[in-house]
Amino acid sequence: MPKPAYHHGDLPQQIHQRALATLREQGEAAITLRTLASQLGVSATALYRHVTDRQSLLAELAIHGFRMLRERLLAVPTGNDRHALIGIGRVYVRFARDEPNLYRLMFSGHLFEKGSHPRLDAAGLGAFGVLENTVARAQQNGYLKPAPLAVYTAAAWSLVHGLSQLIIDGHLDDPDEQLATALSAILIDGTHTRPDTGRPHPTGETP
Amino acid sequence: MPKPAYHHGDLPQQIHQRALATLREQGEAAITLRTLASQLGVSATALYRHVTDRQSLLAELAIHGFRMLRERLLAVPTGNDRHALIGIGRVYVRFARDEPNLYRLMFSGHLFEKGSHPRLDAAGLGAFGVLENTVARAQQNGYLKPAPLAVYTAAAWSLVHGLSQLIIDGHLDDPDEQLATALSAILIDGTHTRPDTGRPHPTGETP
DNA sequence: GGTGCAATGTTAACGGCGTTAACTTAATGC
DNA sequence: GCATTAAGTTAACGCCGTTAACATTGCACC
Numbered sequence: 354m355p356k357p358a359y360h361h362g363d364l365p366q367q368i369h370q371r372a373l374a375t376l377r378e379q380g381e382a383a384i385t386l387r388t389l390a391s392q393l394g395v396s397a398t399a400l401y402r403h404v405t406d407r408q409s410l411l412a413e414l415a416i417h418g419f420r421m422l423r424e425r426l427l428a429v430p431t432g433n434d435r436h437a438l439i440g441i442g443r444v445y446v447r448f449a450r451d452e453p454n455l456y457r458l459m460f461s462g463h464l465f466e467k468g469s470h471p472r473l474d475a476a477g478l479g480a481f482g483v484l485e486n487t488v489a490r491a492q493q494n495g496y497l498k499p500a501p502l503a504v505y506t507a508a509a510w511s512l513v514h515g516l517s518q519l520i521i522d523g524h525l526d527d528p529d530e531q532l533a534t535a536l537s538a539i540l541i542d543g544t545h546t547r548p549d550t551g552r553p554h555p556t557g558e559t560p
Numbered sequence: 561m562p563k564p565a566y567h568h569g570d571l572p573q574q575i576h577q578r579a580l581a582t583l584r585e586q587g588e589a590a591i592t593l594r595t596l597a598s599q600l601g602v603s604a605t606a607l608y609r610h611v612t613d614r615q616s617l618l619a620e621l622a623i624h625g626f627r628m629l630r631e632r633l634l635a636v637p638t639g640n641d642r643h644a645l646i647g648i649g650r651v652y653v654r655f656a657r658d659e660p661n662l663y664r665l666m667f668s669g670h671l672f673e674k675g676s677h678p679r680l681d682a683a684g685l686g687a688f689g690v691l692e693n694t695v696a697r698a699q700q701n702g703y704l705k706p707a708p709l710a711v712y713t714a715a716a717w718s719l720v721h722g723l724s725q726l727i728i729d730g731h732l733d734d735p736d737e738q739l740a741t742a743l744s745a746i747l748i749d750g751t752h753t754r755p756d757t758g759r760p761h762p763t764g765e766t767p
Numbered sequence: 768g769g770t771g772c773a774a775t776g777t778t779a780a781c782g783g784c785g786t787t788a789a790c791t792t793a794a795t796g797c
Numbered sequence: 798g799c800a801t802t803a804a805g806t807t808a809a810c811g812c813c814g815t816t817a818a819c820a821t822t823g824c825a826c827c
Contacts, residue, residue: 364775380670385813398815399776407814457670462729463587463661477731507723507732508743515722516714522669524684525714536715543750571804592784605786606805614785 365403367393373414373455380454381411381461411458412470418455419476422448426483434496435541441487442513442537443530449517456521460514484509497544505544512540572610574600580621580662587661588618588668618665619677625662626683629655633690641703642748648694649720649744650737656724657734663724691717704751712751719747 371392375384386407390397404410425448429440449456458464465473485506491497497505516536519525527533578599582591593614597604611617632655636647656663665671672680692713698704704712723743726732734740 382670386815387813396777397813398778401815402775454670460725460729462725462731463589463664467730481731504739504742504746507726507739508719508746510732511722511726511743512715512719513722514726515718515720515724517722518667518669518725519714519718519721522667523674524669524688525718532711532714535711536718539711539715539750540747541750543746543748593786594784603806604784605807608786609804 364393364395364399368400368403368410369413369417372410373417376414376454376458377452378454381458381464384411386410408464409470412465412473414455415459415465416470416473416476418452418459419473419480421452421455422459423476423480423483426480426487429487431487431490434491434494435545437487438491438509438541439534439537441484442509443533445484445513446517446520446527446533447530449521450527453521456517460518481506481510484513491545495546498546500544508540508544512536571600571602571606575607575610575617576620576624579617580624583621583661583665584659585661588665588671591618593617615671616677619672619680621662622666622672623677623680623683625659625666626680626687628659628662629666630683630687630690633687633694636694638694638697641698641701642752644694645698645716645748646741646744648691649716650740652691652720653724653727653734653740654737656728660728663728667721667725688713688717691720698752702753705753707751715747715751719743 368389371389372384375389384407386400386404387397390400400410404413422445425444426441429437429444431437459477467474485502488497488505488509489502492499492502492505513533516525516527516533520527520532525532575596578596579591582596591614593607593611594604597607607617611620629652632651633648636644636651638644666684674681692709695704695712695716696709699706699709699712720740723732723734723740727734727739732739
């Protein structure tokens with residue numbers, strides 16, 4: 354077995370892991386450097402060797418969250434446009450429901466002065482890009498009406514983001530993801546060009 | 561002129577006003593009872609005669625916000641269903657953009673354990689009710705397809721709430737409310753039954 | 768293989784916060 | 798006029814993030 358590196362072990366990773374656990378269990382406000390340090394059996398100021406700030410630590414967690422979200426979105430099958438779009442919506446909302454505190458942190462804009470954590474911004478774009486690609490592909494396939502891509506992606510993102518927030522804050526209930534599915538479908542049915550529901554990989558034909 | 565009541569004057573109102581101003585200018589985190597008290601020329605603990613908690617004070621501000629939002633939404637003309645729906649969307653998003661910090665507070669679910677501030681929940685429902693009524697009316701008028709009202713309201717709320725959040729957090733830009741309009745229209749065009757754009761007060765006819 | 772250096776960790780301390788307790792002052796009700 | 802009670806005060810507790818000054822450990826290099 355590898356003997357523990359340096360003094361403590363891999364403090365950096367342990368900080369991250371413990372902070373993430375606390376975030377999941379008790380929310381962002383419960384993350385304090387002092388208790389975090391004591392849980393790791395280390396003095397409070399030791400953390401500052403590996404973390405510049407409480408903010409930076411939170412930003413790191415948010416980055417982790419965006420990467421998780423991105424991977425989940427990437428796992429949605431893309432063969433059929435409609436299924437892909439609805440799948441993205443469902444998986445997005447499911448992620449928020451599975452990780453409410455993490456999701457809240459990721460989108461707590463007041464904490465992260467936009468631009469002060471470039472890697473965070475990049476991670477956010479990374480996740481958003483998957484959604485954007487899905488919409489773009491559906492449009493290129495002719496499944497969505499020709500309209501500015503930015504408008505469709507904004508609509509899709511707003512819908513799933515809003516629904517996620519409302520669900521995790523207890524304003525809406527969606528035990529079986531019926532809402533997520535229905536809302537995605539409503540949006541799509543207002544924007545697509547064909548009434549079909551399952552044709553994979555359309556090759557240019559238009560109604 | 562009325563001489564100042566009691567010791568200080570109307571501390572309760574002044575607390576509320578000053579806190580609201582700080583919220584608007586610097587965000588929720590900047591609201592501290594100590595600086596608030598010192599700004600009002602009063603000791604920190606004096607506030608506790610009029611406010612049970614920092615949380616309660618914040619809840620009060622949020623309530624105020626929901627009432628403001630409600631009034632703005634009520635001012636949207638209702639004569640034409642489509643215009644009413646789009647108007648609701650625009651006004652909603654405009655409110656969030658006008659009062660980003662207040663809006664964030666209103667929907668910072670992690671601060672207000674749902675149920676712990678009944679008046680806040682009521683105020684939230686009050687604002688939501690306006691949106692719900694608008695959707696319900698459009699549906700009764702036959703402008704929206706018959707579908708569960710809860711689904712349509714959830715869709716509408718999710719869309720405007722998500723868009724608001726994304727805008728005030730800097731993820732989306734919408735300088736001229738074009739996005740708010742376009743997104744509302746997209747959602748409506750997927751849910752309405754008639755292609756008309758301006759008939760006021762339909763009286764039961766269906767296509 | 769000793770040694771200097773940089774990485775890592777520690778204690779002490781500062782200023783700020785929300786909040787409680789105990790006490791003082793002022794207005795009101797009878 | 799006087800008791801009651803509302804309104805405000807000071808002192809203090811415990812927590813927090815963060816900085817400064819100091820101690821220790823492992824590694825690179827001669």
